[in-house]
Amino acid sequence: MCSAKQKILGKITSRFGDVYVKGAKEIVWKKAKINMTVNFGDYIMTKKDSEAMIALIDETLLKVHSNTRVALNSIISPLEKKNSVLLFFGKIWNKVKKKIAQKRGFEVHSVTAVIGVRGTEIEVAAYEDGTMIVVVDSGKVNVDNEENQSILSSNQGAQISFDVKDIKTEVDFKPEWDEIESNSRKNLFADGRKYGGHIHDEIYKRRDSLKDLVDRITELKEKKKSYLSLAKEAEESDDEIEYESYMSKISEINREILELNKKIAFSGNRLECHFGLFSHYGDLAKDPVLSKKFRGKEFILEQLDNIEMIHAEFNAMIEEGMKLSMEDMEDLMDEMRGKVRKHREKKEKKDIFEEMD
Numbered sequence: 036m037c038s039a040k041q042k043i044l045g046k047i048t049s050r051f052g053d054v055y056v057k058g059a060k061e062i063v064w065k066k067a068k069i070n071m072t073v074n075f076g077d078y079i080m081t082k083k084d085s086e087a088m089i090a091l092i093d094e095t096l097l098k099v100h101s102n103t104r105v106a107l108n109s110i111i112s113p114l115e116k117k118n119s120v121l122l123f124f125g126k127i128w129n130k131v132k133k134k135i136a137q138k139r140g141f142e143v144h145s146v147t148a149v150i151g152v153r154g155t156e157i158e159v160a161a162y163e164d165g166t167m168i169v170v171v172d173s174g175k176v177n178v179d180n181e182e183n184q185s186i187l188s189s190n191q192g193a194q195i196s197f198d199v200k201d202i203k204t205e206v207d208f209k210p211e212w213d214e215i216e217s218n219s220r221k222n223l224f225a226d227g228r229k230y231g232g233h234i235h236d237e238i239y240k241r242r243d244s245l246k247d248l249v250d251r252i253t254e255l256k257e258k259k260k261s262y263l264s265l266a267k268e269a270e271e272s273d274d275e276i277e278y279e280s281y282m283s284k285i286s287e288i289n290r291e292i293l294e295l296n297k298k299i300a301f302s303g304n305r306l307e308c309h310f311g312l313f314s315h316y317g318d319l320a321k322d323p324v325l326s327k328k329f330r331g332k333e334f335i336l337e338q339l340d341n342i343e344m345i346h347a348e349f350n351a352m353i354e355e356g357m358k359l360s361m362e363d364m365e366d367l368m369d370e371m372r373g374k375v376r377k378h379r380e381k382k383e384k385k386d387i388f389e390e391m392d
Contacts, residue, residue: 100127106121121145148169148181156174164197164230167194170191192209197230197233
């Protein structure tokens with residue numbers, strides 16, 4: 036996983052059972068402790084009959100139920116301040132204050148959909164066969180599976196999956212969480228080739244899309260470099276019209292790069308969810324007991340090394356895309372500061388003449 040500059044997001048306020056934490060670039064899981072800080076990019080994992088409560092700095096509460104794995108704020112655009120949780124599998128509960136949701140935004144990602152929180156209490160589950168359940172206790176959320184969108188309000192819920200793309204809102208939705216989780220495991224073990232194949236194909240498709248975004252940024256950077264050189268020549272020859280023309284083109288490029296940056300961050304989070312679930316399939320396929328029931332595990336194991344290589348390639352692409360975008364954001368901010376400065380200078384000159392009148 037690739038993340039922005041590491042920072043403290045909050046701390047673990049309670050936990051029982053087997054709860055573990057791992058940093059974004061770490062390999063070893065550490066046993067979670069009360070008051071342990073959680074950082075940008077951290078993974079949280081709970082085992083059977085275990086649970087953890089996390090309080091974020093912005094007062095958002097996150098409860099991680101048993102048999103769950105999540106990541107905190109995996110990839111984020113430098114233009115955005117929203118917090119996000121990547122739910123690879125399992126169940127979480129969230130309480131986000133309305134003013135925080137409006138100011139910063141909060142999202143929950145799974146392989147199936149993205150939940151945009153508007154200030155609410157919600158329960159979200161993402162199970163091994165791609166089934167996703169959303170229950171809104173209070174407030175509103177936007178559910179987006181990239182084919183359909185739906186707004187759920189208090190006391191409403193929905194269940195969607197890889198196969199069921201329609202987001203049907205149900206009132207007084209009270210899902211049988213344990214039964215659905217159990218059936219999800221049965222579905223996966225009955226046809227690992229089907230579910231593993233779906234995740235595998237999504238990873239390759241999204242990898243190619245992400246590569247196109249990063250390539251486009253690289254192409255724009257080359258154009259920008261050329262325009263900067265031409266603008267410098269125009270400035271040296273006192274050709275103000277040509278200079279402003281090239282600087283205008285550079286501004287357009289900066290803005291396009293920053294929009295691409297948002298798309299890279301979104302695509303990155305979607306891909307990271309798929310990597311996390313496929314990795315979990317790999318763990319199940321390697322388990323000496325569970326693997327005996329896992330039909331289609333051979334496909335998972337055959338593809339595991341390739342998926343891990345793509346994950347490493349993905350991290351490099353994200354890092355390059357974010358690096359380029361951060362540089363252009365700084366350029367854009369410098370440009371905006373320059374415009375503000377010129378505006379003030381013009382205003383001061385105008386005020387002087389007004390005083391003379």
